[in-house]
Amino acid sequence: MKFVSVIKFFALLFLVGTVSISSFAQQQLSLQQCVDRAMEQNIQIKISQLNHQQTEAQRQQQLAQYLPSLNGNMSHSYNFGRNVDPTTNQFTTDQVQSNGFSLSSSVTLFNAMSQHNSYKQSGLNVTASQYDIEKLKNDIALSVAGAYLQVLFNAELIANAERQLDVTNQQRDKTKKMVDAGSLARGSLLDVESQLANEELQLVNAQNQYDISLLNLAQLIDLESTDGFSIVTPELNIPQAELLTANAQSIYATAVTRQPEILAIDTRYESSMRGFDIARAARYPRLSLSGSLSTNYSSAFKRFVNFQLEDVPFQDQIDQNFSKSVSLNLSIPIFNNLQARTNVSRARISMEIAKYNSDNARLQLRKTIQQSYADALAALKRYSSSQKSVDALKEALRYTEQRFNVGLAISIDYTSAKNNLNKAESDLLQSKYDYIYKLKVLDFYLGKPLVF
Numbered sequence: 001m002k003f004v005s006v007i008k009f010f011a012l013l014f015l016v017g018t019v020s021i022s023s024f025a026q027q028q029l030s031l032q033q034c035v036d037r038a039m040e041q042n043i044q045i046k047i048s049q050l051n052h053q054q055t056e057a058q059r060q061q062q063l064a065q066y067l068p069s070l071n072g073n074m075s076h077s078y079n080f081g082r083n084v085d086p087t088t089n090q091f092t093t094d095q096v097q098s099n100g101f102s103l104s105s106s107v108t109l110f111n112a113m114s115q116h117n118s119y120k121q122s123g124l125n126v127t128a129s130q131y132d133i134e135k136l137k138n139d140i141a142l143s144v145a146g147a148y149l150q151v152l153f154n155a156e157l158i159a160n161a162e163r164q165l166d167v168t169n170q171q172r173d174k175t176k177k178m179v180d181a182g183s184l185a186r187g188s189l190l191d192v193e194s195q196l197a198n199e200e201l202q203l204v205n206a207q208n209q210y211d212i213s214l215l216n217l218a219q220l221i222d223l224e225s226t227d228g229f230s231i232v233t234p235e236l237n238i239p240q241a242e243l244l245t246a247n248a249q250s251i252y253a254t255a256v257t258r259q260p261e262i263l264a265i266d267t268r269y270e271s272s273m274r275g276f277d278i279a280r281a282a283r284y285p286r287l288s289l290s291g292s293l294s295t296n297y298s299s300a301f302k303r304f305v306n307f308q309l310e311d312v313p314f315q316d317q318i319d320q321n322f323s324k325s326v327s328l329n330l331s332i333p334i335f336n337n338l339q340a341r342t343n344v345s346r347a348r349i350s351m352e353i354a355k356y357n358s359d360n361a362r363l364q365l366r367k368t369i370q371q372s373y374a375d376a377l378a379a380l381k382r383y384s385s386s387q388k389s390v391d392a393l394k395e396a397l398r399y400t401e402q403r404f405n406v407g408l409a410i411s412i413d414y415t416s417a418k419n420n421l422n423k424a425e426s427d428l429l430q431s432k433y434d435y436i437y438k439l440k441v442l443d444f445y446l447g448k449p450l451v452f
Contacts, residue, residue, distance in 0.1 A: 030232040031148050034221050035141050041222035048136055052129040059122035065115050068107035075100040102294035109289055112281035121274035124267050131264035145450045147217040151231055153433040154210035160425055161203040168196045183407055195415040248373040252366050255445040265361045272354040279347035282340040286331040295322040372441050379435035386428040393421040
């Protein structure tokens, strides 16, 4: 009985685990969940975050440069044969054991703001690297949103193909009855069946495209496979065109103040200006304050006590040999093989390059927004035109079907009208999702979240 109970227990655990895994695998993901997973799993983001940590460590190091240095030194040595006693500076042939102890410190008092500018520059580099991460995340979010919409588009293509196939199946049944009744020639049935086979192929193609788009999305969010993976189908309404009442210039005016790629490159331009100031500081004198404490011990150190030479104890030597020093050090650059001049020239060139990079980034952003705005307008016009085409072709198909059912139209007319409608509905779906994505891109430049 005990053995049977154990078997039941493990069977129950296996069943619960299987249900849990299955329910997890079948979980549908929304767009936000897909974006969140991409942010968590993307390797490029992880690398960028590590680079950011490196720049932060460099900033902390620059901050520490304001503090004085402090170094301690200890030595223990044995000297054999003829050598100099480090305490008495006299020659001796005895074995000498010696110890030295020192503590030194130094702090910079003036270096033409080089330390200050280095610290500010490191802080700017930290900020720029953070903007780089935000830019990478934005690019990934846009890619995920585009892939997500592609899955939704292909899912609608499947649904549309299934509807068309169902209508053609019904028409095939009607045609067969009319052929059996002798009111239509058998060729009409063959034409409808040919149309049915063609639409079955379209359904297979739509399903294949859906599988491929789902795989692309899964790879973007780093899923190992598409087994059990599906997405939430949101209520997608055609966005209103109020956004397009604004012009591209107003969208650019908003985007240029918040897009991370612009902020990053502007920050690097400011960093290059700090680098120019750092290079110029090498032309000026440098003033530092230093101090040290030192003492030593030697086994060869002797002293007279009661007319006899005796070894001086360790503690006594440490006290007697204790010394202190404080010094001001002024370093004046006079000639350094044109190194300072060359560094200043290179820093000035780097600053000019950074300025051109900033100007070019703004130019590219302006062009991108202008193109995105024009694409959104074109997508809206295409969608409106496609909608009118579908409405007209639906009416044409209805009229042709009525005439076909009473023998006033041939099957070629029906299949031609059906094919025209299928193509128009496919174009309408494509223009719909194209328009939605183009508007979302403009929303993105305005700083709005990517939601459907």
